[in-house]
Structures are given as structure tokens and as C-alpha cells.
Amino acid sequence: MTRSRGLLAVLAALAPVAALLTVIVPGTASATTVPTAPSGWTTLFGDAFSGSSGSGVDSSWTYDTGTQYNGTGCTANYGTGEVESNTSSTTNVSLDGSGHLSITPVESGSSWTSGRIETVADNYAAPAGGELEVTASIQQPNPSSGVGYWPAFWMLGAGFRSSGAGTSGTMTCSNWPSTGEIDIMEDVNALSEHSGTFHCGVDPGGACNETTGLGSGLVACSGCQTGYNTYSVIVDRTNTSNESITWYLNGTSYYTVTESQVGTSTWQAAVDHGFFLILDEAVGGAYPNAICGCTSPTSATTSGSPMKVSYVAVYQKAASSTTSASPSASASASASASASASASASPSATATGTSGSGGGTSCTTTATSNISADCYGGSNGTISVTSTTDTDPSGVDSNQAAQLSSGDWLEYKNVNFGTAGSSQFDARVASGAAGGVSGLVEVVIDSPSNTPVGSFAVANTGGWSSWETVPANITKVTGTHNVYLEFSSAATGNPAYVSLHYFDFPTS
Structure with a gap:
């Protein structure tokens, strides 16, 4: 399914606690400009919806239309039972010319239309050792009778997408919830409340208690419908x-979830990678029905009350800590912006992999060039190098490291990142893993025992011959290093979950 996003208010409520971290909040929440990132943070994305009155959103967003995604495991009504059909019409999604977006549900006879948009980009990630903030200024809908209203601001892990974005692309819905969902704001039935939820692991059950998720429950939100x-x-x-x-x-x-609550492997698969953002105003479905104890919407539900958004922003803070390198592992992975970090091994760390070659015939050590998977010089696990039908870009041969599983790693010697370095990792991967099975592809510098400088999650892409290029943010790396691609999954029975054709590290 595509999202659960519900039932939490009948299970839990959590009183607000004091804020411990810096959150970027403008002087007035209705600001029509994106707040400037404070010192040490960078702005990855911002939209103040400054288009002309009656226009739609710009090209940084894509419209979801209809009632479901296309792809593996995708079900009707977005998997939640919501009843609206989403459109790209300005009746449902429009700007007011004064810096506000409106997403408006409209009843016509016995049917409803509404709006749902998501960012085209899906690489908004907290870097290793750093932080990510995703924020929006929103006025919740305020209908006279709001039973069935379900406004939301949320994000899904990039591994949910197979190709393209939104309903115009192809999704791998069966990857939910393993690749992660973070619900930043939801309210139902126009109660002037809000909730936050985290989805992960397997459905049903699992570490995140799916399909419910781990969440705050609905919390009172005085003024959330009027300002x-x-x-x-x-x-x-x-x-x-x-x-x-x-x-x-x-x-x-008002709510916190930690890695220790769900386990490291489940957390990494759900969190330590890129996300895309979604804004929508659903009508009906499991969450509002559970709260009202009814089937929503009802005949009394008021049409035409919008969720209004004055800005959406994404900020990132790079790692600021530095660990000491041992004499034998002198990685110097410098973080972007104003912070820096180093990847290193402890003096007692030892590599347990076997030496040897993957047999690559077209190998480069330039980080910005495509590096063939079979150019590895060392490995751990049983690595199978086979031919692939994927298209070969310049400098890449036709072989893959096929059907890798947790515990495997591949070593690429003397990869030169140059003095400018890179904070991006792209890999060409395919997966025919069973539904609910996913894992990480991690980038490690100089020793397989070092902390990863970045990673992305991957699950079924549509089959072992369905190739995708998946991007990930990494801590900036400069100079020449041995690079380890490590594969980690919490799936029972240690099944294969990813094949690798080639990868590179584009310039920052």
C-alpha cells in the first residue's frame, strides 16, 4: 500500500515537551517567503508559491491524478480507502497570487475531487553525521462540517519510486513501509488537531507496529484552522x-522516535536515504473513519474548504564532528558547507574479505567517471559476476555484481575524488527482491569497518533486469581512497536484494 497514516489518535496521545534542537521558524508563521537557513545549514529546497493568481504549481512539483499509483503492489484509493479523485485542475490546486497555495476538495454529486502534489526531487536526505529539516507553514481547512477531511504534509523514501515521479511514473508500492514514511502533519475531520507518524519495517506488525506506525496521536492545535x-x-x-x-x-x-526503538537495520532502510515531499487533502478513508466511528464523508460534509500553504522548505546541516584516523586508514572526507568530517578506522580494525578481482576489463579510478561493478579488487561474501542486458554507458562493460545480500562488500582501490571532491553517489541497480525485502547500499572509505559516509535504500525495482539509477548524498570526500560498497539488510533469511552494474561520484 502507499500509506497507512492513520488510527493513531485512538491509540496514543503525547503531551508536548521542550524543544531541544534548533528549528527554523520565521518571525510569523504566515510568511510568504522561505526563511533563510541559519549559519551552518544550507537550503536544499524552498517554494513560497509566488506564482500568479489562478495558476498551478511550478515544475519542481508533479501532480498525482486519479485514485492510485501505477506499479508493483499499488492498490486503489492509494491504499487508504480515501474516496477523492485527484486532479491537476486549478479548481483543486491553485495559487492565490499573494504567496499561498490552496489544495481544495470539491464535491460534485456523489463524488469528490481534490489535489495531491509531490516534489519531483527525491534526494532530500540527512547526511551521515548531520541533520535534515523539512518544514511548511500551513493553515488547515476550516469547513463548517469537516467529517472526512484529511489534510497532510508528509514524505516517502525514494525507494518507493521505480521510475519517474507520482502517478505519471511507476512506483514499487510493495516497498512500503520498509523504505520509510514520515508524516509531518495530519489532521482529520476538521478537529483542529494534528499528528506526526513514522512508518518502517514490514506490514503488518514489525518494529513500527504497522499499519498504524509509531506516532504522537492527535494533539490539540488551537488556531491551526484559523491561521x-x-x-x-x-x-x-x-x-x-x-x-x-x-x-x-x-x-x-511534541514527539520523537529513535533508532533504538526499531533497530539499526530497519531504521537505516527507512531513514538513511533521500525522500520526496507530498502535500494533499484527502477525503474519507481509514484515519477519519476511525476517529468519527463512521463512514466518511457524510452527506453533511462541506465542500470546498482548502488547506493553504505559504511555503515549504528543506534544510540540511552537514556533519560537524571529526574522528581520528589510524595511521593505516587516513581518510579525509570533508563535509560540505561550513562543517567537516573524517572517515577512519580504529587501530584494531581489520578487513576480513578475500583479495582478487571481479574481472573487469574497462576500469577507471576517476570518481566522477562510471566505474563498472566488476572492477572491484577485493570482496566479502560470494560475489557472482554475470552479464547484464542493461545499456552500457561509455567506459562501462556489460557485467554486473549480481544479487548481492547483507554482509557482502566490494572494494574499489585508489579511487581519485580530486581536490574538489564529491558529496554525491549515484549507482545503477536492479532488484527482484520479494515484497517487503529491502536493504542499504552504503559507501565506506578506506576500511570496511569505518562508518559509512552515505547510503541509499533499495527494494524491488520491478525485477532483476529492471535497472534504475539511484542517487544518494554523502559526506564530501576528497583525495584518493579505497572505496567499499557495503550491503546491509535486516531481512529474514538474508535474501539477495540488489544487483549492481556501475556507479560514480558526481562533482558537488
Whole structure:
């Protein structure tokens, strides 16, 4: 399914607690400009919806239309039972010319239309050792009778997408919830409340108690229907032994989920990678029905009350800590912006992999060039090199490292990142893993025992011959290093979950 996003209010409620982290909140929540990132943070994305009155959103967004995604495991009504059909019409999605977006559900006879948009980009990620903030200024809908209204601001892991974006692309819905969902703001039935939720692992059950998820439950939100309020999450990876996600209303935290609650492998598959953002106003479905104890919407539900958004922004803070390198592992992976970090091994760390070659015939050590998977010089696990039907770009041969599983790694010697370095990793991968099976592709510098400088999650792409190029943010790396691609999954039975054709590290 595509999202659960529900039933939490009948299970839990959590009182607000004092904010511990810096959250970027403007002087007034109804600001029509994107707040400037503070010192040490960079702005990855911002939209103040400044288009002309009656226009639609710009090309940084894509419209979801109809009632479901296309792709593997995708079900009707977006998997939630919501009843609206989404459109790209300005009746449902429009700008007001004064810096506000409106998403408006409209009833026509016995049917409803509404709007749902998502960012084209899906690489918004907290870097290893750093932080990511996703925030929006929103006025919730305020209908006279709102039973069935379900406004939301949320994000899905990039591994949910197979190719393209939204309903115009192809999704792998069966990857939900393993590749992660973070619901930043939801309300139902126009109750002037809000909730935050995290989805992960397997459905049903699992570490995140799916399909319910781990969440705050509905929390009172006085004024949320009559004015703009700022809803935010911070994905915090600064504590590498226990990462966290914290939800905020107007800069005050009210709920936190930590890595230790769900386990490291499940957390990494759900969190440590890129996301795309979604804004929508659904009508009916499991969440509003559970709260009203009815089937929504009802005949009394009022048509035409919009969710209004004055801006959406994404900010990133690079790692700021530095670890000491041993004499035998002198990695110098410098972070972007104003911070820096180093990848290193402890003096006692030893590699346990076997030496040898993947037999690559077209190999380069230039990080910005495509590096064939079979150019590895060392490995761990049983690595199978076979031919692939994928298209070969210049400099890449026709072989793949096929059907890799957790614990495998591949070593690429003396990869030169240059003095400018790179903070991006792209890999050409395919997966025919069973539904619910996913794992990480991690980039490690100089020793397989070092902390990864970045990673992305991958699950079924449509089959072992369905290739995709998946991007990931990494801590900036300069100079020449041995690069390890490591494969990690919490799936029972250690099944194969990814094949690799080639990869590169584009310039920052």
C-alpha cells in the first residue's frame, strides 16, 4: 500500500515537551517567503508559491491524478480507502497570487475531487553525521462540517519510486513501509488537531507496529484552522549510535522516535536515504473513519474548504564532528558547507574479505567517471559476476555484481575524488527482491569497518533486469581512497536484494 497514516489518535496521545534542537521558524508563521537557513545549514529546497493568481504549481512539483499509483503492489484509493479523485485542475490546486497555495476538495454529486502534489526531487536526505529539516507553514481547512477531511504534509523514501515521479511514473508500492514514511502533519475531520507518524519495517506488525506506525496521536492545535502554523521534522543523524526524528509545531517539539526503538537495520532502510515531499487533502478513508466511528464523508460534509500553504522548505546541516584516523586508514572526507568530517578506522580494525578481482576489463579510478561493478579488487561474501542486458554507458562493460545480500562488500582501490571532491553517489541497480525485502547500499572509505559516509535504500525495482539509477548524498570526500560498497539488510533469511552494474561520484 502507499500509506497507512492513520488510527493513531485512538491509540496514543503525547503531551508536548521542550524543544531541544534548533528549528527554523520565521518571525510569523504566515510568511510568504522561505526563511533563510541559519549559519551552518544550507537550503536544499524552498517554494513560497509566488506564482500568479489562478495558476498551478511550478515544475519542481508533479501532480498525482486519479485514485492510485501505477506499479508493483499499488492498490486503489492509494491504499487508504480515501474516496477523492485527484486532479491537476486549478479548481483543486491553485495559487492565490499573494504567496499561498490552496489544495481544495470539491464535491460534485456523489463524488469528490481534490489535489495531491509531490516534489519531483527525491534526494532530500540527512547526511551521515548531520541533520535534515523539512518544514511548511500551513493553515488547515476550516469547513463548517469537516467529517472526512484529511489534510497532510508528509514524505516517502525514494525507494518507493521505480521510475519517474507520482502517478505519471511507476512506483514499487510493495516497498512500503520498509523504505520509510514520515508524516509531518495530519489532521482529520476538521478537529483542529494534528499528528506526526513514522512508518518502517514490514506490514503488518514489525518494529513500527504497522499499519498504524509509531506516532504522537492527535494533539490539540488551537488556531491551526484559523491561521498559519509551522509544522516541521528534524531527522538527526549526529548521534551515530542512536539517530532520531523529532516533530515540531511552531518550533516546539511534541514527539520523537529513535533508532533504538526499531533497530539499526530497519531504521537505516527507512531513514538513511533521500525522500520526496507530498502535500494533499484527502477525503474519507481509514484515519477519519476511525476517529468519527463512521463512514466518511457524510452527506453533511462541506465542500470546498482548502488547506493553504505559504511555503515549504528543506534544510540540511552537514556533519560537524571529526574522528581520528589510524595511521593505516587516513581518510579525509570533508563535509560540505561550513562543517567537516573524517572517515577512519580504529587501530584494531581489520578487513576480513578475500583479495582478487571481479574481472573487469574497462576500469577507471576517476570518481566522477562510471566505474563498472566488476572492477572491484577485493570482496566479502560470494560475489557472482554475470552479464547484464542493461545499456552500457561509455567506459562501462556489460557485467554486473549480481544479487548481492547483507554482509557482502566490494572494494574499489585508489579511487581519485580530486581536490574538489564529491558529496554525491549515484549507482545503477536492479532488484527482484520479494515484497517487503529491502536493504542499504552504503559507501565506506578506506576500511570496511569505518562508518559509512552515505547510503541509499533499495527494494524491488520491478525485477532483476529492471535497472534504475539511484542517487544518494554523502559526506564530501576528497583525495584518493579505497572505496567499499557495503550491503546491509535486516531481512529474514538474508535474501539477495540488489544487483549492481556501475556507479560514480558526481562533482558537488
